[in-house]
Amino acid sequence: MIDIKNLNYRYRGTEHPVFDDFSLQLAEGSIYGLLAPNGVGKSTLLCLIMGGLLPDKGNGGGVQVDGFDVARRSYEVLRLLYLLPEEMELPPVSLSKYVRAREPFYQDFSREVLADCLREFGLPADPDLGTLSMGQRKKVAISFALATRSKYLLLDEPTNGLDIASKSSFRRVVARHVGDGQTALLSTHQLADVDSLLDHVVVLGQKSEHAAVQLLLDSSVADIAARYTFELRSVGSDTDPDVLFCERRADGLHTLTHRHADDGETPVDLELIYKYLHKQ
Amino acid sequence: MNYTKEKVLFVKIADRLCDDILSGRYQDGDRVASVRELAAEFEVNVNTVLRAFDLLQRDDILQQQRGIGMLVARGARRRVLAARRRDFLQTELPDFLRRLRLLGMDVSDVQRAWEEMEA
Amino acid sequence: MFLWMLGALVAKTVVVMTWDWARSLSRSEEMSIAQREGAAWALQMLYLFPAFLICIGFWWVYSARLFEDVHRRASALDLFGLPASNGEKFLARLLSGTVFIALATIAAAVLGFTFDYLLLDRLADKVAVGDYLMQAARELPVVMLFTTPWFILPGLLLRRGGWLAGCVLTGVILLVANWLVAKDMWFPYWYYGVFGVLFLWLSYRVFCRAQAAGSSLLNV
Numbered sequence: 001m002i003d004i005k006n007l008n009y010r011y012r013g014t015e016h017p018v019f020d021d022f023s024l025q026l027a028e029g030s031i032y033g034l035l036a037p038n039g040v041g042k043s044t045l046l047c048l049i050m051g052g053l054l055p056d057k058g059n060g061g062g063v064q065v066d067g068f069d070v071a072r073r074s075y076e077v078l079r080l081l082y083l084l085p086e087e088m089e090l091p092p093v094s095l096s097k098y099v100r101a102r103e104p105f106y107q108d109f110s111r112e113v114l115a116d117c118l119r120e121f122g123l124p125a126d127p128d129l130g131t132l133s134m135g136q137r138k139k140v141a142i143s144f145a146l147a148t149r150s151k152y153l154l155l156d157e158p159t160n161g162l163d164i165a166s167k168s169s170f171r172r173v174v175a176r177h178v179g180d181g182q183t184a185l186l187s188t189h190q191l192a193d194v195d196s197l198l199d200h201v202v203v204l205g206q207k208s209e210h211a212a213v214q215l216l217l218d219s220s221v222a223d224i225a226a227r228y229t230f231e232l233r234s235v236g237s238d239t240d241p242d243v244l245f246c247e248r249r250a251d252g253l254h255t256l257t258h259r260h261a262d263d264g265e266t267p268v269d270l271e272l273i274y275k276y277l278h279k280q
Numbered sequence: 281m282n283y284t285k286e287k288v289l290f291v292k293i294a295d296r297l298c299d300d301i302l303s304g305r306y307q308d309g310d311r312v313a314s315v316r317e318l319a320a321e322f323e324v325n326v327n328t329v330l331r332a333f334d335l336l337q338r339d340d341i342l343q344q345q346r347g348i349g350m351l352v353a354r355g356a357r358r359r360v361l362a363a364r365r366r367d368f369l370q371t372e373l374p375d376f377l378r379r380l381r382l383l384g385m386d387v388s389d390v391q392r393a394w395e396e397m398e399a
Numbered sequence: 400m401f402l403w404m405l406g407a408l409v410a411k412t413v414v415v416m417t418w419d420w421a422r423s424l425s426r427s428e429e430m431s432i433a434q435r436e437g438a439a440w441a442l443q444m445l446y447l448f449p450a451f452l453i454c455i456g457f458w459w460v461y462s463a464r465l466f467e468d469v470h471r472r473a474s475a476l477d478l479f480g481l482p483a484s485n486g487e488k489f490l491a492r493l494l495s496g497t498v499f500i501a502l503a504t505i506a507a508a509v510l511g512f513t514f515d516y517l518l519l520d521r522l523a524d525k526v527a528v529g530d531y532l533m534q535a536a537r538e539l540p541v542v543m544l545f546t547t548p549w550f551i552l553p554g555l556l557l558r559r560g561g562w563l564a565g566c567v568l569t570g571v572i573l574l575v576a577n578w579l580v581a582k583d584m585w586f587p588y589w590y591y592g593v594f595g596v597l598f599l600w601l602s603y604r605v606f607c608r609a610q611a612a613g614s615s616l617l618n619v
Contacts, residue, residue: 011612012612031325047476047611050479050480051479051480052475052476052479052480052610052611053610053611053612054608054610072485073479073484073485073607074484074485075482075483075484075487078480078481078482078483079482081480082480083476083480085473085476087473088473088477089471089473089474089477102481105481105482105483106482168323171323172320172321172323173320175316175319175320175323175324175325175326176316176317176319176320180326196289196322196323196324196325196328197323197324197325198325199325199327221325222327225288232286265288266286266288267286267287267288267289
C-alpha cells in the first residue's frame, strides 16, 4: 500500500505549498487513474511517491510504501516502485545494452513482457535508442516500465505523444501485463485514453490559483456506478431538481444524478464526474 | 439479460462473448480465452471482464471448471438465441410496430420487404 | 575534436623544439652553471608547470562534474529511482572517478620522471634545480586525491560554476592552513586529510537530500 500521510511540499522559491497536509492511500492490486487539470501537481505527486522529490519536514508527514519510508531511498523501497516520467532521457545505445545494464536492479524483470510490448507497439526487438523518434522512445519506455514488473508502477501522462493506434496498443499491454499483485497509477488529463482500464479514480483540484492541492474524489469505479446515474436526457431537463450536473454535448444532454437503490446501473462517464467536481 | 438505455461496459463485453457463441467461434464445451487476454482484446480492466463472466455464469452461458478454466456451457448457444429472441420480442419489435403504425404502414409492407430480401 | 588535434600538434612542436635546444645546450662546454640553471628554469616554466596546471585543472572540473546529473530533472529522477541504496550509488560514482585518478596519476608520474631524468639531469649536471617545482610534480597525485572532495561538494550544491566555487574553497583552505596550522610545511597531510573526509561526508549527506527539482541550489 502507498500511504501518503500529511504530506507537505512547496516548490523551491515559492511561498505557497503545493501539498499542505495532504493524505491519500493507494491499495494494492488496482489500476488507479489520477485526474487533475494541468499544472496542479500530478507529476510532483508522482515524484514524491517514488522518492525523486523529498517532502518538506514539518509535522512528520511523508510517503510510506509497504511500510518503508520512501525518503530514505533504501533498496527495499525503491525496488517496489517504478516511475515512467513524462520526459525520459534514454542513452544513445542499443536497447539490449540498456536492458543488460539495468536488468540486475529489477529482480522480477521479464524479457518476455518487454518483447511482447515491443511487438504490440510495432517496434523492432532491439532498436538503437538514439535513432528513435519521440513517440517511439515513449513506447520503448512504456515497454521497459511494464517489463520491470515493479509492484507499483507510476505512469506520468503515458499516452501523451502517442498516435491513436498506439494509444490502443497501450491499453492492450496495460490490460495484459499489469498483474494481479501489481498496482498501476496512471496520471492523465486525457481521460478517454485510459478510462476503460481504471478500477479506481483519484481526482485532484485546486480551490484557487495558489491554493494547495485538494483531494476531490477517491473512489472505485464500481462505487461511482453504485452511487450515481448517468443519463442522456431530452432538452429542458437541465432544470430537473434531481440533476446534480449536466453537460450539453453533440448527442444531447448528459446528466448526473444520485442513483436510487433499485435503479439499474448505468455506464460511468468519468468526464462528467470530473467536470462536476471541478465546477464547485 | 436486461435491456437498459445504454448498456454498462461489462454487459457489452458479455454481449460480445455471446456474439462469439452464436457465430460458432466458441462451441459448446470450448474453453473461453483467459480473463487477461479478453481484457487486452477489449482494452478494459480485468475486473470488467470478470463481471461479464459472472453475468454469463449466472445465465448459464459459461461454466467455471476447476483446473481447466471458463468453458462454454452445454446448450449455451440455444440459450443465447432464446434470450435474444425474447429481448427482441419484448423491446425492439414493439417499438418497430409502433413506428409502422405512425408511418401508416402495415404488416403487408414488411412481408413485401422480406420477400425481396429472400430473393 | 579539431581543436584537440591542433593543440596536440602545437604541443608536439614545442616539445621537439625545446628538446633539441636542451640537447644542443648539454653538448656545449662554454655554458656556465648559472646559465644552465636559468635554462632549466625556463624549461620547467614552459613545459612542466603548464602540464601540472592542466592535469589539476581537468581533475578539478571532473570532480565538480562528478554528480552533474543530479541537477537535471530527467537524469536525477533516473538516478534516484534506480533500486540501490544512497550509499551504493554514492560509492559507485566515487569509484568510477577513481579509474580516472589512477590514469591521471600514472600520466603525472611519467611526466615528472621523464622530465627529471631525461631533460634536467642532462642539462644541469645533476644540480638540484627547481626542486620546488619538481616536488610539486611528484606531489600531483596526492594533491589530486586530497582536493577531490573540495570540488565534489560544490559540484553537488551548485548547478553551474561548481569548479569555480571549488577553487575558491581550495584557496581558503590553503590560506587558513598556511596561516594557522603549519607555517613551515606547505602541505600538512593530516590537516587536509581531515578536511577531505569531512567534505566527503558532507557530500554524501547532500546527495541523500538532493531532489530532482532542477534548481540551482539543493535543499539540505
